[in-house]
Amino acid sequence: MRFRDHKVVGDILELAARYREEGADELVFYDITASPDGRSVDRSWVRRVARLLDIPFCVAGGIRSVADAESVLGEGAEKISVNSPALADPDLIDRLSARFGAQCVVVGIDSQTADGEFLVYQFTGDPTRTRNTARRTLDWVQEVQQRGAGEVVLNCMASDGVRHGYDLPQLKAVRAVCNVPLIASGGAGAPGHFADVFNQANVDGALAASVFHSGNIAIPDLKRYLRDAHIEVRP
Amino acid sequence: MGQLAIIDSGGANIASLQFAIERLGVEATLTTDPSALRSATHVILPGVGAAADCMSRLEALDLVDTIRSLRQPLLGICVGMQLLFDGSEEGNVSCLGILPGRVHRFPNLAGMPVPHMGWNQVNVTRPTPLLTGLTADDYVYYVHSYAAPVTADTVATTDYSNTFSAAVQRGNVFGVQFHPERSAKAGALILANFLKV
Numbered sequence: 001m002r003f004r005d006h007k008v009v010g011d012i013l014e015l016a017a018r019y020r021e022e023g024a025d026e027l028v029f030y031d032i033t034a035s036p037d038g039r040s041v042d043r044s045w046v047r048r049v050a051r052l053l054d055i056p057f058c059v060a061g062g063i064r065s066v067a068d069a070e071s072v073l074g075e076g077a078e079k080i081s082v083n084s085p086a087l088a089d090p091d092l093i094d095r096l097s098a099r100f101g102a103q104c105v106v107v108g109i110d111s112q113t114a115d116g117e118f119l120v121y122q123f124t125g126d127p128t129r130t131r132n133t134a135r136r137t138l139d140w141v142q143e144v145q146q147r148g149a150g151e152v153v154l155n156c157m158a159s160d161g162v163r164h165g166y167d168l169p170q171l172k173a174v175r176a177v178c179n180v181p182l183i184a185s186g187g188a189g190a191p192g193h194f195a196d197v198f199n200q201a202n203v204d205g206a207l208a209a210s211v212f213h214s215g216n217i218a219i220p221d222l223k224r225y226l227r228d229a230h231i232e233v234r235p
Numbered sequence: 236m237g238q239l240a241i242i243d244s245g246g247a248n249i250a251s252l253q254f255a256i257e258r259l260g261v262e263a264t265l266t267t268d269p270s271a272l273r274s275a276t277h278v279i280l281p282g283v284g285a286a287a288d289c290m291s292r293l294e295a296l297d298l299v300d301t302i303r304s305l306r307q308p309l310l311g312i313c314v315g316m317q318l319l320f321d322g323s324e325e326g327n328v329s330c331l332g333i334l335p336g337r338v339h340r341f342p343n344l345a346g347m348p349v350p351h352m353g354w355n356q357v358n359v360t361r362p363t364p365l366l367t368g369l370t371a372d373d374y375v376y377y378v379h380s381y382a383a384p385v386t387a388d389t390v391a392t393t394d395y396s397n398t399f400s401a402a403v404q405r406g407n408v409f410g411v412q413f414h415p416e417r418s419a420k421a422g423a424l425i426l427a428n429f430l431k432v
Contacts, residue, residue, distance in 0.1 A: 020419075025354055051254045056376055056417045076250035078378070078417060101284040103350045103378045104248075150350050150378075179343065181352045204348060234354040234374035 016049050016057075019212070022219040025234055027057040028081065028153075028207060043071055050076025058106055064092070066099050073100060081153065083108035084122050087133055087140075090147060097148025102180070107149040111137040111170065112157040118170055121157060137170075142177050152178055153207060155185040161210060163189025171201035183207050191217060191225040198231050239263040239430065240275035242302070244315065245292045246283030252312070255416035259427055269301040276307055277430055282314030286338065286381065287326025289314055303331055308432040309408050310365075316403065316410030317383060325381050333408055336386045347396045350380045355393045357401040357413070363390040365402060365409050365428050373421035375401075375413040382412060407432075 012029070019027055029049070046059060059072045060081035069080045080100075086093050086107055096105045110124040118137035123129040141152055154174050156167035166187045175182055181204040184197045188208035197206050211217045226233045241252060243265050256263045263279075264271060272278055280302065282289045293299055302309070311319045318330045323338035330338075341349045354374040359366050382399035385392055391402040393412070403410040409429060415422035 047250070050251055051257070054255065054258065054417065054419050054423060056378070056414075073248045074250060076248065076254055078248060078251065099284075102380065103352065104283075151352060179348055180350065181348045202346065204353060235372055 012045055013048060013052055015213075016052055019219070020053055020055060023223060023234070024055065024212075024219055026055060026205070027053065028060060029057065030060045043075055046072055046075035046077055060106070060108055064089070066095050069096055069100065069104075073104060079104050079106050079151070081106035081108045083110065083124075086144065087120065087122050087135070090143065093144055093147035093149055097150070102148050102150030105149050106151040106153055107144040108153045108155065109137060109140060109144075110155045110157050111174075113170065118173065124155075124157065138173060138177055141174050145178065145180055149180060151181045151183065153183040153185050156187060159187030160185070162187060163211065165189065165193040166197040166201065166206070168196060168200050171197060171203060175202050181205065188217075191222050194222060195226060195229045195231060198226070199229075238275045239277045239279065240272050241265045241279045241281060242272065242293075242298065242315075243267045244280060244282050244289050246281055246289070246314075248283055249281055251414075252279065252281050252416040255423065255426060259423065259430070261430060267296045267298065269298060272298070272301055272305065277432070278302075278305055278307060278309045279429075280309065280311045280315035280318065282312065282316075282318055284314065285325055286314055286317055286323040286330065287328040289318055290328050290330055293318070293331075299331065303333060306407060308429060310429050311408075311410040312416075313379060313412060313414060314381075316400075316412055317381060319403070319408060319410050320383055323381060334383075334386070334388050334403060334405055334410070336384055336388075338381050338383050340381050341396045344396055350378055351382075351395045352378045354418075355395065355401075355413075357391040357393050359391045359402075361390045361404075363402070363404045363409075364432050365404060365411075365425060366391055367428050368424055369421060373424075375411075375415065375418040375421055375425075377413045379412060383410075 056078040058079035059077045063080050064085040110121045120133045120135040122133045159167045166184045183205040184203040185207040223233045241263050317338040319333045320336045321332050322329045388403040388405045389400045390404045392398050393401040415425045
């Protein structure tokens with residue numbers, strides 16, 4: 001769920017309850033404005049979400065320190081996800097992992113192909129500030145694991161919002177160097193895309209937003225489809 | 236149901252367990268007070284993070300003997316379950332020693348990412364009040380890099396890299412490696428079962 005601060009919490013709770021009932025296995029809450037504006041997430045909603053949800057959820061956006069993470073986890077989130085702050089201060093991953101354990105620490109990576117390589121991008125929440133970091137995605141994926149990341153969410157930017165399917169070549173390349181759980185993000189438009197990313201890129205999870213928010217794909221239908229395709233999912 | 240005490244083992248996300256208990260309509264006390272633990276009808280030992288850190292916290296709070304001597308139902312969750320065993324490979328630490336056996340890290344195998352994170356079925360191997368009503372269609376949520384072997388106290392197993400103890404019981408002492416507080420309806424059922432023991 002991506003939202004900006006002005007979005008009222010009631011909407012978030014309603015959406016969270018809907019996805020819980022529909023059988024989502026995990027929810028990720030992104031405050032996509034947090035990093036570009038130099039602000040942190042308003043965390044009053046985390047506790048309300050935690051009271052409501054009986055499935056794991058992750059909070060992303062504006063977590064720049066162990067103290068930021070402590071407050072989010074203390075409110076009842078399972079995991080925190082860091083993206084731009086980890087690029088600015090890679091040692092943040094080490095500090096978070098040492099304090100809370102690798103299982104809490106997700107590193108989100110925005111990546112796309114440029115000059116024949118996969119490159120990491122930063123500040124993708126604000127199109128006017130998005131920039132190529134000159135880091136190679138495959139190098140960064142390995143570095144974050146060494147630093148103690150327990151999960152990688154790879155958002156393939158060229159696919160994001162286009163709904164033409166996940167970026168299978170890129171996800172396969174990252175899978176080959178990723179020994180922690182890998183979650184695919186960006187590009188889901190049809191149930192077949194989910195089957196493809198599990199079968200071909202061997203990812204541990206598939207993340208999607210717009211197709212669920214719009215009601216284009218209903219989660220129970222998607223799960224039935226995947227089970228029929230012999231992909232194990234929680235009913 | 237009487238008084239439930241949750242041991243404040245210092246993990247950052249004890250809140251999610253408290254909320255799960257709250258959703259069952261039960262009040263719980265988060266405590267490190269030995270007398271509160273001794274007088275509770277049920278005790279939960281949660282744990283997140285490293286086994287060695289959790290053990291040093293229990294030792295610093297002088298709770299080790301209290302926990303060992305509890306006679307009411309005790310439930311260890313995740314690292315809390317691992318602490319029930321003799322020791323853990325994580326930090327090479329001696330644990331509570333209530334259950335024989337040693338906790339090991341998952342091997343690094345291709346196609347088996349560590350931490351093990353996600354939803355799995357549990358295979359109930361021995362009847363236990365803790366898992367009453369759980370069916371083969373129920374999935375529970377795991378997030379862990381270490382696991383307890385299958386021992387005489389194992390009541391349910393899950394397969395990931397190898398077969399490990401998903402749940403254990405020895406008399407009044409129970410443990411689950413998964414997170415019932417984040418395992419949807421199946422998890423709520425297991426917590427409710429524990430409170431009825």
